Amino acid sequence: MTAKNHSVKTRFAPSPTGYLHIGGARTALFAWAYARRHGGTFVLRIEDTDVARSTPEAVQAILDGMQWLGLAHDEGPYYQMQRMMRYKEVIGQMLAAGTAYHCYTSKEELDALRAEQEAKKEKPRYDGTWRPESGKTLPTPPSGIHPVVRFKNPTAGVVAWDDQVKGRIEIANAELDDFIIARADGTPTYNFCVVVDDWDMGITHVIRGDDHVNNTPRQINLLEALGAPVPRYGHLSMILGDDGTKLSKRHGAVSVMQYDEDGYLPEAVLNYLGRLGWSHGDEEIFSMTQFVEWFDLDHITSSAAQFNTEKLNWLNAHYIKLADDARLGQEIHRRLARQGVENTASPDPGEIAALYKDRVSNLNELADSAHAFYVAPHASAELKAQHLTEAAKSALKDLRSRLASADFSPEVLGKTLKETLAATGLKMPQVAIPLRVVLLGQPQSPAIDRVLAVLGRTEVLRRLDQAL
């Protein structure tokens, strides 16, 4: 913390009621990048005050997601449930200062009030029954009822802030009501905890989702009532599903870990997310180092962006091409093991990766391609009928005898193949395609001489003998 720039401190504050999904991941990425860009501090805060819906599994899932993406926090994770004493202290202070008050209106009365207002097509809001006002006589508190604590929101004027991504936003105080900051059981509510935390933790830039725009004026009022500094706010627009509708489990509101499961590299997801709703001219492909160097709030799009799987696929293909063979080999091993294929030591999965990495756009595809190297595939009857003609078979026999003694380097294998072509008078595809069908169970593959080399003499001969 010593070398940190204290003029910038951002936070990511998820509530552990589910996994880290793609929208949350982008919010985290932007908050993280902003802190990194300015040499500041990135705080992780777990907002777990909803005891009924928060789970330790969800906390872990969020931590796992952040780790997979490589978004390391500098402070935290803080847990709001561990800060209860502090919240209660501040509530006491506000009550004493008269910036908050007890309200005895019951839930039932509130529901009735809301129903009534909705029937009249009005905006539902608290009616201010228990709000103290100079010269106003308050009702007598009913006995046996635990009151909630409400914030005494200003009634006049506007709350305004220069949103770092959307520009100036103004909301009339008349639109706001006296919201509850502590429940009847004494536990504080969301808007209140956020304010105390942002204040105590010295957050300078609140970068969060669009869905919080309406909370911001309340939080600013609260901060001002507390005499706390008001951070800068930047509200990120939402990510929409592939079909332009709200993100759902069907298309993207799944855990970021699902992307790992589905064969995506974290750097591809990061690059994709970074470019979704943010731009640096025409730049499409950038590392996180580069992203951090370029990142700013001025170039964030203020409208919602539609998620596009095809573009993610393209980036994934790009990063797979760039990835280290050994790393890809491990991915092959891991993914094949999940399918029950354990013996992936020979051939070296890294060598298979080298063969396929520039042909696939997904790690699962890569693993699928590697599968045939470990488990001898069965070509379909149609495929065999189509490609394993008598001419092809005799050519393969010729090749088999040459392969028995040939050196298994791609160079020599290439020459050996040509010898068979010369001996049989066939063209390369007439031999190579049947050979692929026999060896890998399908008519397409990378350069056949390289496939032979990776598969190795023993296995090649075995598969050839099996088929002829």
Added chain:
RNA sequence: GACCCUAUCGUCUAGAGGCCUAGGACAACACCCUUUCACGGUGUGAACCGGGGUUCGAAUCCCCGUGGGGUCGCCA
């Protein structure tokens, strides 16, 4: 319903009054490369939501519509 935000190719976007006969990328299509399939390369088609202003000049500024999104909990 009220309030807030928003609107450029199918999609992500560049664009901050003249550089725009609107640029890039994904996707699509065509061609090239090729030992098959891919990769790759080259190219083509494709957009400023509508209407009013302001201005010598508007994709860019203002207003009104319309479309989209968000929020209206003792949830976060």
